[in-house]
Amino acid sequence: MSRAIVQVRDLHKSFTRGTEAIHVLRDLTLDVGQAEFLALMGPSGSGKTTLLNLIAGLDQPTDGSITVGENVISEMSESELARWRTRHVGFVFQFYYLLPVLTAYENVELPLLLLNLTKEQRRKQVETALDLVGLTNRMDHRPGQLSGGQQQRVGIARAMVTDPTLIVADEPTGDLDTKSADEILNLMEILRAQLGKTIIMVTHDPKAAGRAQRVLHLEKGQLVHDTAVVMSH
Numbered sequence: 458m459s460r461a462i463v464q465v466r467d468l469h470k471s472f473t474r475g476t477e478a479i480h481v482l483r484d485l486t487l488d489v490g491q492a493e494f495l496a497l498m499g500p501s502g503s504g505k506t507t508l509l510n511l512i513a514g515l516d517q518p519t520d521g522s523i524t525v526g527e528n529v530i531s532e533m534s535e536s537e538l539a540r541w542r543t544r545h546v547g548f549v550f551q552f553y554y555l556l557p558v559l560t561a562y563e564n565v566e567l568p569l570l571l572l573n574l575t576k577e578q579r580r581k582q583v584e585t586a587l588d589l590v591g592l593t594n595r596m597d598h599r600p601g602q603l604s605g606g607q608q609q610r611v612g613i614a615r616a617m618v619t620d621p622t623l624i625v626a627d628e629p630t631g632d633l634d635t636k637s638a639d640e641i642l643n644l645m646e647i648l649r650a651q652l653g654k655t656i657i658m659v660t661h662d663p664k665a666a667g668r669a670q671r672v673l674h675l676e677k678g679q680l681v682h683d684t685a686v687v688m689s690h
């Protein structure tokens with residue numbers, strides 16, 4: 458594997474429910490390489506989303522450390538984490554979470570409004586992102602005027618428009634038909650191969666996971682397999 462961009466060490470995450478501690482992740486150690494496309498699988502409740510959220514800096518571990526690039530994100534305060542996420546993480550969700558009153562262009566532009574860029578710089582980046590996902594001719598459409606697959610392509614454009622270190626995707630194809638799902642997975646592959654993006658995807662779908670370079674299986678908060686996938690294309 459090339460240099461690890463994500464280093465997770467002895468990670469532990471528990472939540473408390475009343476007086477009871479629920480140990481969701483235990484002693485988890487893993488590396489994700491620069492420009493790697495990694496899939497996380499496992500039964501419902503095994504801790505996939507919890508792990509993804511920790512790596513994306515949406516939550517803090519109970520114990521252990523997480524380093525992404527040069528940053529030990531497990532030591533950051535909440536406000537430092539929020540700033541770090543804006544710069545370094547692109548998010549893709551199962552249900553897209555596009556704002557219905559904004560056009561495709563405006564939805565993709567949103568993460569850039571948090572950065573210190575001119576309108577012209579933003580325009581260039583939004584146009585590049587929309588071009589990559591093949592939606593230049595739909596940029597003035599609102600989400601309601603787009604198919605599910607097209608909405609997810611807007612979601613991908615929004616995730617990569619800031620040129621993030623890491624793209625995290627939680628069931629990105631979970632709500633799509635096979636053809637649209639394939640298009641989204643093709644885009645992920647382009648992000649990885651052409652733009653060198655590191656992608657971590659949670660999925661229940663073995664076919665989607667098969668498009669990743671490596672599949673990790675979680676069970677009861679621990680890794681049980683580490684499978685290198687032979688690329689079929």
Ligand SMILES: Nc1ncnc2c1ncn2[C@@H]1O[C@H](COP(=O)(O)OP(=O)(O)OP(=O)(O)O)[C@@H](O)[C@H]1O
Pocket residue numbers: 472473474479481499500501502503504505506507508
């Ligand atoms: N904020 C929280 N407070 C309490 N418990 C939580 C919290 N977040 C997650 N959990 C618990 O942690 C466990 C793992 O949840 P997680 O969402 O990571 O699983 P998952 O593998 O992604 O499941 P699914 O495939 O169903 O999405 C579950 O038992 C869940 O109830």
